[in-house]
Amino acid sequence: MNLFQRFFIVVTFLVLFTFCWLLLRGDRGRDKELEYQRDSEKFVLLTDEIERLQRLLEYERKKLQAVESRVDEYIKDNRDISQNSKTTNWNEPIGILVFVCNRAEALRQHIQKLLNYRKSAKLFPIYVSQDCDDEAVAEVAKSFGEQITYIKHISGANANIVIPPNHKQYTSYYRISRHYKLGLSHVFDNQKLGSVIITEDDLDIAPDFFDYFSATRWLLDADKSLYCVSGWNDNGKENLTDVTAKTLLYRSDFFSGLGWLMTKALWNELGPQWPTGFWDDWIRDPARRLNRSCIRPEVPRTAMTMFGKSGASKGLFFKHLKQIKLNETPANFSQINLSYLLKNNYDDPFMNLVYGLPKLTLDETILKTLQTTNTGESVRIEYSSMQEYTNAARKLHIMIDTKAGVGRTAYRGIVTCFINGLRIYLAPSNPKEWKGYDVGWQPPAETSEQ
Numbered sequence: 001m002n003l004f005q006r007f008f009i010v011v012t013f014l015v016l017f018t019f020c021w022l023l024l025r026g027d028r029g030r031d032k033e034l035e036y037q038r039d040s041e042k043f044v045l046l047t048d049e050i051e052r053l054q055r056l057l058e059y060e061r062k063k064l065q066a067v068e069s070r071v072d073e074y075i076k077d078n079r080d081i082s083q084n085s086k087t088t089n090w091n092e093p094i095g096i097l098v099f100v101c102n103r104a105e106a107l108r109q110h111i112q113k114l115l116n117y118r119k120s121a122k123l124f125p126i127y128v129s130q131d132c133d134d135e136a137v138a139e140v141a142k143s144f145g146e147q148i149t150y151i152k153h154i155s156g157a158n159a160n161i162v163i164p165p166n167h168k169q170y171t172s173y174y175r176i177s178r179h180y181k182l183g184l185s186h187v188f189d190n191q192k193l194g195s196v197i198i199t200e201d202d203l204d205i206a207p208d209f210f211d212y213f214s215a216t217r218w219l220l221d222a223d224k225s226l227y228c229v230s231g232w233n234d235n236g237k238e239n240l241t242d243v244t245a246k247t248l249l250y251r252s253d254f255f256s257g258l259g260w261l262m263t264k265a266l267w268n269e270l271g272p273q274w275p276t277g278f279w280d281d282w283i284r285d286p287a288r289r290l291n292r293s294c295i296r297p298e299v300p301r302t303a304m305t306m307f308g309k310s311g312a313s314k315g316l317f318f319k320h321l322k323q324i325k326l327n328e329t330p331a332n333f334s335q336i337n338l339s340y341l342l343k344n345n346y347d348d349p350f351m352n353l354v355y356g357l358p359k360l361t362l363d364e365t366i367l368k369t370l371q372t373t374n375t376g377e378s379v380r381i382e383y384s385s386m387q388e389y390t391n392a393a394r395k396l397h398i399m400i401d402t403k404a405g406v407g408r409t410a411y412r413g414i415v416t417c418f419i420n421g422l423r424i425y426l427a428p429s430n431p432k433e434w435k436g437y438d439v440g441w442q443p444p445a446e447t448s449e450q
């Protein structure tokens with residue numbers, strides 16, 4: 001092979017090599033381009049997929065939220081139901097027994113209020129019981145037609161009531177006692193009602209008067225250490241109560257009456273021994289009370305109208321009574337678990353609460369009430385004698401007097417009030433050694449002067 005041939009072969013080879021190299025390089029570029037194209041297609045697909053999943057997730061999240069809120073509702077409903085099974089409104093008739101003598105206009109307004117707030121005539125039949133021979137009252141009662149039942153008794157004046165010679169000035173108390181016995185006997189013995197709310201024509205009532213009694217009635221059957229529910233709070237002045245605590249209720253050893261619920265069982269017990277006079281002092285006597293308590297509200301469900309000024313015993317206290325401030329907007333008791341009022345649930349937490357609070361002197365407390373504007377603070381003042389109790393009650397402007405040794409609204413000797421945002425408990429100094437109420441306690445009867 002000559003030189004030229006060799007040269008030619010080398011050149012050819014180089015040309016081929018270069019060609020191949022160029023070719024290969026081009027292929028690789030196309031490959032990359034294809035790869036790139038495939039990748040971007042994949043990317044678009046993946047992005048689409050992500051978007052799809054996100055939409056799905058959003059959709060599922062909404063579904064989940066819907067299910068969750070249904071579960072919440074379900075739980076809430078069931079809580080209401082199980083609660084209601086304990087606290088539900090009483091579904092048997094509760095009679096309203098209105099005692100009236102000679103105040104026609106008072107009666108008209110009282111019945112009008114009852115009818116305005118009553119949701120069911122079947123559950124709350126109204127009975128107006130009159131013992132005096134007052135024609136105007138009879139006419140008012142009859143003017144309400146079938147909405148009420150009017151009962152007329154032989155008037156106390158003509159009933160040959162036996163009154164001890166030294167009690168002639170208390171004649172009205174004997175007539176009232178007789179009237180109560182006749183009225184209660186009518187609704188329990190003749191009408192066979194299982195429960196009755198007792199009112200008088202001079203009482204004002206709150207819009208949720210019926211709901212309150214309807215929601216608390218079961219407690220009287222569930223707890224034999226209770227003997228009544230009262231709509232009244234003896235210290236129910238606006239300045240002495242937490243007017244926002246609409247559903248707050250208490251146990252009280254003080255029988256306050258004035259719009260109160262009793263059962264047929266209590267009538268069966270007390271009816272046969274009913275006294276000829278002073279029935280309210282009699283029912284408070286330890287021999288009748290037997291350590292039993294009543295339920296009472298923080299915010300009053302009954303108050304006194306101006307007609308109360310001329311009542312038999314109330315005239316004396318009217319300056320106080322007229323300041324009792326009714327609850328204005330209805331509370332929804334069906335949402336509240338009232339089991340806490342049963343003695344077994346109530347006593348320990350209540351005592352622990354009161355005796356776990358900071359103990360202040362009366363003066364420190366008074367000072368605090370002048371400074372307190374925020375709510376939520378509670379204090380305890382202790383007393384160890386009637387004088388201390390009376391002194392504290394006077395300074396706090398709560399009721400001073402006692403009946404059968406029980407201070408108004410007291411539970412286990414403890415009286416509470418709420419002044420300028422401060423919750424105050426006036427409590428016996430040594431609860432473990434507290435001997436119970438002393439019937440000998442007779443604080444000065446100066447409440448009428450205030």
Ligand SMILES: *[C@@H]1O[C@H](CO)[C@@H](O)[C@H](O)[C@H]1NC(C)=O
Nearest residue numbers: 237238239240396397419420
């Ligand atoms: C009680 O409230 C009345 C107004 O309703 C007010 O004039 C009075 O100062 C208050 N008393 C106390 C002790 O807060």
Ligand SMILES: *[C@@H]1O[C@H](CO)[C@@H](O)[C@H](O)[C@H]1NC(C)=O
Nearest residue numbers: 286287288289290291435436
């Ligand atoms: C009331 O309770 C007190 C103290 O627990 C007891 O000593 C008293 O005998 C009770 N009274 C009645 C009438 O049950």
Ligand SMILES: *[C@@H]1O[C@H](CO)[C@@H](O)[C@H](O)[C@H]1NC(C)=O
Nearest residue numbers: 080330331332333334335336
């Ligand atoms: C009271 O609460 C119950 C249960 O939550 C409800 O069904 C009812 O409508 C409420 N009543 C009023 C008057 O708000």
Ligand SMILES: *[C@@H]1O[C@H](CO)[C@@H](O)[C@H](O)[C@H]1NC(C)=O
Nearest residue numbers: 079082083337339340341345
């Ligand atoms: C109601 O309250 C009592 C305690 O006061 C409690 O034992 C009970 O479980 C409560 N019921 C409901 C349904 O919450």
